[in-house]
Amino acid sequence: MIYKNYNDILSILIIFTFINIVQIINGHEDKILALEKRIQDLEARQQQYPEVTFLTYKDRKRILITGGAGFVGSHLVDRLMLQGHEVIVADNFFTGRKRNIEHWIGHENFELINHDIVNPLFIEVDQIYHLASPASPPHYMYNPVKTIKVNSIGTINMLGLARRVRARLLFASTSEVYGDPEVHPQKETYFGNVNPFGPRSCYDESKRVAEAMCYAYAKQEGISIRIARIFNTYGPRMHMNDGRVVSNFILQALQNEPITIYGNGKQTRSFQYVSDLVDGLIALMNSNYSMPMNIGNPDEYTIEQFAFKIRDLVGSQAKVIYRDPVIDDPKQRRPDITLAKSWLNWEPKVLLNDGLNKTIAYFRNELLVKQHSERNVFFPNEWLHSSNVNTMKTTKNIEL
Numbered sequence: 143m144i145y146k147n148y149n150d151i152l153s154i155l156i157i158f159t160f161i162n163i164v165q166i167i168n169g170h171e172d173k174i175l176a177l178e179k180r181i182q183d184l185e186a187r188q189q190q191y192p193e194v195t196f197l198t199y200k201d202r203k204r205i206l207i208t209g210g211a212g213f214v215g216s217h218l219v220d221r222l223m224l225q226g227h228e229v230i231v232a233d234n235f236f237t238g239r240k241r242n243i244e245h246w247i248g249h250e251n252f253e254l255i256n257h258d259i260v261n262p263l264f265i266e267v268d269q270i271y272h273l274a275s276p277a278s279p280p281h282y283m284y285n286p287v288k289t290i291k292v293n294s295i296g297t298i299n300m301l302g303l304a305r306r307v308r309a310r311l312l313f314a315s316t317s318e319v320y321g322d323p324e325v326h327p328q329k330e331t332y333f334g335n336v337n338p339f340g341p342r343s344c345y346d347e348s349k350r351v352a353e354a355m356c357y358a359y360a361k362q363e364g365i366s367i368r369i370a371r372i373f374n375t376y377g378p379r380m381h382m383n384d385g386r387v388v389s390n391f392i393l394q395a396l397q398n399e400p401i402t403i404y405g406n407g408k409q410t411r412s413f414q415y416v417s418d419l420v421d422g423l424i425a426l427m428n429s430n431y432s433m434p435m436n437i438g439n440p441d442e443y444t445i446e447q448f449a450f451k452i453r454d455l456v457g458s459q460a461k462v463i464y465r466d467p468v469i470d471d472p473k474q475r476r477p478d479i480t481l482a483k484s485w486l487n488w489e490p491k492v493l494l495n496d497g498l499n500k501t502i503a504y505f506r507n508e509l510l511v512k513q514h515s516e517r518n519v520f521f522p523n524e525w526l527h528s529s530n531v532n533t534m535k536t537t538k539n540i541e542l
């Protein structure tokens with residue numbers, strides 16, 4: 143009897159143990175599957191980079207781009223990275239975004255520093271593209287004192303760095319130094335017509351003083367400087383709500399909201415596509431020309447013509463409406479680019495319709511982004527030749 147009970151207990155124990163073992167194995171299987179899934183996810187997230195040119199130590203430069211996470215800066219980053227240089231971005235993300243340059247984060251030639259250039263920066267570099275500054279009127283008027291500090295103290299800091307490491311510095315100046323010009327088109331020799339005491343003066347005058355600082359450092363300290371007077375530029379990665387004409391009109395047209403013109407629309411502007419600007423900046427940096435140089439597209443349109451063109455390209459039914467003019471809004475703007483043509487052999491290549499179509503495609507996709515994990519990645523033309531491009535993990539890619 144005892145013997146029989148003992149056998150029963152043993153059988154029950156064996157069955158329990160067996161069930162336990164099965165449960166343990168099942169539990170581990172789940173964990174193993176979960177681990178396998180995590181490894182797959184991590185592998186999928188692993189950054190793939192576009193192919194960069196190999197440059198020897200002799201040819202490779204260490205290049206600092208202040209404001210490199212912004213609209214223009216990020217395109218410059220792409221181009222210099224693809225050329226095989228070491229690129230360091232210093233940006234405080236006031237108007238810039240990590241997303242604009244995230245495709246390079248982790249690359250051995252790339253470094254991102256979260257830094258406000260109003261504070262000194264001590265690094266070793268060969269060239270400095272000094273772009274850090276809010277650029278659109280709502281951004282630079284948001285904190286006018288800070289705008290003045292960025293362009294004055296910030297520029298002094300960058301010139302100080304250039305002096306310490308004997309680097310060449312290119313300053314991103316602006317057509318705003320001409321103010322509301324009385325000379326048309328604007329040549330570099332024109333001194334401008336700027337209101338020193340108005341809502342735009344924090345930007346216009348601080349860019350002018352920054353040019354004067356570049357001149358003083360060049361003369362007194364022997365620093366090699368380049369000054370690009372940049373005219374209106376547009377393209378993918380522009381800030382959607384920066385209040386500039388191109389972004390405003392495209393967004394309004396895409397959303398079938400009234401396209402707003404301030405004033406009668408007869409004021410003129412000339413717009414250059416961002417890749418043309420990047421070509422011009424790099425050519426100027428590597429040239430022998432050290433006086434200010436206009437970099438812009440001389441094709442001139444009235445704001446009204448521009449509004450209707452964008453509406454047609456978007457295929458929108460939006461109405462065009464007129465509002466009171468903005469204070470100190472220049473009546474006409476058009477660069478004379480004779481200098482750039484003769485010294486750099488540079489002139490804009492991208493047709494307005496082509497550039498606008500790329501920008502519209504970018505904004506259209508940007509409006510579709512609804513979750514943090516979604517990406518609206520812009521591929522510059524050069525990337526399309528890179529074998530890595532197709533393997534990059536993106537939600538929405540614009541191939542241009």
Ligand SMILES: NC(=O)c1ccc[n+]([C@@H]2O[C@H](COP(=O)([O-])OP(=O)(O)OC[C@H]3O[C@@H](n4cnc5c(N)ncnc54)[C@H](O)[C@@H]3O)[C@@H](O)[C@H]2O)c1
Binds near residue numbers: 211238258
């Ligand atoms: N885009 C144009 O049409 C245009 C025309 C004329 C001149 N520019 C000049 O070109 C440069 C770039 O313009 P953008 O259109 O790319 O503007 P943007 O606003 O997209 O980029 C400016 C970048 O500078 C950074 N920045 C601002 N303050 C800073 C600070 N204190 N420290 C570090 N970083 C700071 C911003 O975060 C941003 O990434 C600016 O200097 C602008 O004045 C642009």
